[in-house]
Amino acid sequence: SQQGEEDPQALSIQEGENATMNCSYKTSINNLQWYRQNSGRGLVHLILIRSNEREKHSGRLRVTLDTSKKSSSLLITASRAADTASYFCATDGGSSYKLIFGSGTRLLVRP
Amino acid sequence: EAGVTQSPTHLIKTRGQQATLRCSPISGHTSVYWYQQALGLGLQFLLWYDEGEERNRGNFPPRFSGRQFPNYSSELNVNALELEDSALYLCASPGLSFSEQYFGPGTRLTVT
Numbered sequence: 001s002q003q004g005e006e007d008p009q010a011l012s013i014q015e016g017e018n019a020t021m022n023c024s025y026k027t028s029i030n031n032l033q034w035y036r037q038n039s040g041r042g043l044v045h046l047i048l049i050r051s052n053e054r055e056k057h058s059g060r061l062r063v064t065l066d067t068s069k070k071s072s073s074l075l076i077t078a079s080r081a082a083d084t085a086s087y088f089c090a091t092d093g094g095s096s097y098k099l100i101f102g103s104g105t106r107l108l109v110r111p
Numbered sequence: 112e113a114g115v116t117q118s119p120t121h122l123i124k125t126r127g128q129q130a131t132l133r134c135s136p137i138s139g140h141t142s143v144y145w146y147q148q149a150l151g152l153g154l155q156f157l158l159w160y161d162e163g164e165e166r167n168r169g170n171f172p173p174r175f176s177g178r179q180f181p182n183y184s185s186e187l188n189v190n191a192l193e194l195e196d197s198a199l200y201l202c203a204s205p206g207l208s209f210s211e212q213y214f215g216p217g218t219r220l221t222v223t
Contacts (some may be wrong), residue, residue: 031210040199042115043154043214045206088154092210097167098144099203099212101154 006089006102014110019076021105023089024069030092032065033099034074037086046074046087081111113138115204115215123221124192132187132218134202142205143185144212145177149198157200160185192222 006023013019025032031050035043049056049065049072056063062075076083086106090099116135124130136143145157156169160179168175174190189196199219203212 033211035214040148040217040219042117042201042216043203045211045213048211050210090154097159098156098169099146099154100156103153 006087006105008105009103010106010108012108012110013079015079015081017079019079019083019107019109021074021087021089021107023072023074023102025072025089025091025100025102026070027091028094029067030094032063032072033090034061034063034072035088035090035101037088037104039085043088076107079107079109081109083107084109115202115213117200117202117215117218119218120216121219121221123223125223126192126194128192130189130192130196130220130222132189132200132202132220133184134187134215135182135184136202136204137213140204141183142209143179143183144203144205145185145187146201146203146214147171147198148201148217149195152198154201158187189220194222196220197222 177187
């Protein structure tokens, strides 16, 4: 079963607006990652945040991690139509070999 | 440096048949991870191969199996296909820190 839950399940915004997605998980982790998936294709790695980090930035992406609440958020600023995709969080569940994925958020950016 | 490659892109099989999916990891990387993304079930860990050995498997029946070759490429075999095996099968290679995983484009398996 999936460890993580993401909300919202779907998000529709206008180009230029910010998009925020949230992820919750259940077990202890070493790190949490965010991935993007376009139209049911392969996953693109976006950003990794370690359990001892609280915030991380990469370009228009900002990720926060609250290990006390077992939650993370992904903020995409100044969204573009090309950001339309599904976004997944994934944790290592404390292991070194597998990723445990959230249920994903479908983001639609309207031009 | 080439990324993770997978073949075929699409595969259509009938119930009861066998499917073979292939993956080549990032050049020089010894580990391969397989995941299944089925509709309504999300992404689930299937198998992990490293240095030619199966290191761990997810909660899947034994008819899901595979192997890893000396060049570190990998095959995933699904025997006695069932309709619910229809899914996108993704293969991944770890990054340099072994924390990130980098995914191939996937093989979409349709069982009719």
